[in-house]
Amino acid sequence: MEFRDLGRQYNRLHTTIDRKIAEVLSSAHFISGEAVTELEQALAAYAGVRHCISCGNGTDAISIALMAYGVGSGDAVFVPDFTFFSSGECPAAAGATPVFVDVERDTYNMDVRSLEKAIERVKAEGKLKPRAVIAVDLFGLPADYDSIRPVCDRHGLLLLEDGAQGFGGRIGERKCCSFGDISTTSFFPAKPLGCYGDGGAIFTDDDEIAGLCRSIAVHGKNEDDKYDNVRIGMNSRLDTLQAAILTAKLEAFQEYELEAVNRVAGRYTELLDGTGGLVLPVVADGFYSSWAQYTVQLPVGTDRDAVQRYMGAKGIPTMVYYRRPMHRQGAFAGTKSAAADCPVTKELCGRVLCLPIHPYLEEGEMEEVARRLKEVLEGMDV
Numbered sequence: 001m002e003f004r005d006l007g008r009q010y011n012r013l014h015t016t017i018d019r020k021i022a023e024v025l026s027s028a029h030f031i032s033g034e035a036v037t038e039l040e041q042a043l044a045a046y047a048g049v050r051h052c053i054s055c056g057n058g059t060d061a062i063s064i065a066l067m068a069y070g071v072g073s074g075d076a077v078f079v080p081d082f083t084f085f086s087s088g089e090c091p092a093a094a095g096a097t098p099v100f101v102d103v104e105r106d107t108y109n110m111d112v113r114s115l116e117k118a119i120e121r122v123k124a125e126g127k128l129k130p131r132a133v134i135a136v137d138l139f140g141l142p143a144d145y146d147s148i149r150p151v152c153d154r155h156g157l158l159l160l161e162d163g164a165q166g167f168g169g170r171i172g173e174r175k176c177c178s179f180g181d182i183s184t185t186s187f188f189p190a191k192p193l194g195c196y197g198d199g200g201a202i203f204t205d206d207d208e209i210a211g212l213c214r215s216i217a218v219h220g221k222n223e224d225d226k227y228d229n230v231r232i233g234m235n236s237r238l239d240t241l242q243a244a245i246l247t248a249k250l251e252a253f254q255e256y257e258l259e260a261v262n263r264v265a266g267r268y269t270e271l272l273d274g275t276g277g278l279v280l281p282v283v284a285d286g287f288y289s290s291w292a293q294y295t296v297q298l299p300v301g302t303d304r305d306a307v308q309r310y311m312g313a314k315g316i317p318t319m320v321y322y323r324r325p326m327h328r329q330g331a332f333a334g335t336k337s338a339a340a341d342c343p344v345t346k347e348l349c350g351r352v353l354c355l356p357i358h359p360y361l362e363e364g365e366m367e368e369v370a371r372r373l374k375e376v377l378e379g380m381d382v
C-alpha cells in the first residue's frame with residue numbers, strides 16, 4: 001500500500017497526461033506560454049478569484065506575496081505553530097519576525113483566541129509592528145476565516161491564506177485560495193492537486209498586487225519588457241510541462257477525485273469511530289476538506305513509534321505531520337518567537353498520526369488500515 005498512490009492516478013489519467021506532455025514537447029516551448037496561461041485562467045475560475053499567478057513552488061508563492069505587500073524588517077507576522085516550515089520560513093526570510101500562534105485541538109487550524117492574545121502581546125511590547133496573519137488550511141481543511149478575517153480587519157493586518165494543502169477545500173460555496181487578501185498554494189506532487197515536480201500559485205482579486213507578483217516572479221521585470229528590471233524580484237516560474245500536466249489533473253480533480261477522497265475520509269471515520277481514546281478529524285458544518293491528510297490523535301500515552309512500526313510491518317505506511325512545533329525548530333530556536341506558549345500544538349506533535357489517503361484508495365485497503373490500527377491500539381492497553 002502507498003501512502004499517496006500517484007502511480008494509480010497516473011494509470012488512470014495517462015492517456016491525457018501523455019498527450020499533454022507530447023504537445024509541449026512538440027511545441028518546444030518550455031517556459032511560460034499558452035499552457036501556463038490556460039492553467040492560470042482555469043485555476044482562477046476554480047478558486048473564484050480574478051487573478052492566478054503561477055510560480056516555482058508553494059514556498060516562493062508565500063515569499064512573492066509577502067514581497068508584493070512589502071512585509072519585512074520590523075514587522076510581526078502571525079503564523080500557526082503547527083504547520084509545515086515554509087509558513088514561518090518565508091516571513092523570516094523576508095526579514096519579518098514570525099510570531100507563533102496556537103491551534104485548535106479539533107481542526108488543527110489557527111486558534112483565533114490565541115491569535116488575538118499574540119497580537120495584543122506584540123502591541124504591548126511595542127517593538128514590532130503587527131503586520132500580517134498567515135492562516136494555513138492544514139490537512140485540506142480551510143481555517144476558520146469567519147473568525148480570523150474580523151480580527152485582521154480590526155487590527156489592520158494583511159491576511160495571507162497559505163492554501164498549500166487546502167486547494168479544493170471550501171466553506172459554503174467559497175473555495176480555498178480565495179479567503180486571503182492574497183492566497184497561495186503548492187503543486188508539490190503529494191498535495192491535493194499536484195504536478196510532477198515543483199509548482200505553486202498565488203491568487204488575488206487585487207489588480208495592482210497581481211501585477212506586482214507577476215513582476216517579482218520574473219526578476220522584477222517591467223510589465224511589458226522583461227529586460228527592463230524595475231524592482232528586485234526572484235526567478236520563480238512554473239514549467240510549461242507542469243502546467244500541461246496540471247491542466248489534465250485539474251479536470252480529474254474536479255470531476256471525481258475530490259469526491260473520491262472525501263468518500264475515503266468518510267469511510268475511515270465510520271470504520272474507526274468508537275475506538276477508545278482515538279481522536280478522529282472533525283469537519284465542522286459548512287466546511288469541506290480536500291483531505292491533504294487524514295490525521296488522527298492516538299490515545300494519550302500511546303507509544304506512537306511502536307504503532308508506526310506495527311503498521312509498517314503489516315505493509316501500511318503512516319506519517320507524522322508534524323513532530324515538532326514551529327517555535328521549536330532549530331532555525332527559530334533562540335529567536336524571540338521561540339518563547340511562544342502553544343500547549344495544544346505541543347500535545348498534537350506528540351499524538352498525531354497520518355493514515356494513507358488519496359482518491360484511489362480501495363475499500364479493502366481502508367478496512368485493512370482501520371483493522372490494523374484498532375488491533376495495535378487494543379494490544380497496547382494504554
Ligand SMILES: *Cc1c(COP(=O)(O)O)cnc(C)c1O
Pocket residue numbers: 057058059060083084086087136162164165185186187188198199200
Ligand atoms: C507544502 C507546503 C508549503 C510549501 O510548498 P512547496 O511547493 O513545497 O514549496 C507551504 N505551506 C504548507 C502548509 C505546505 O504544506
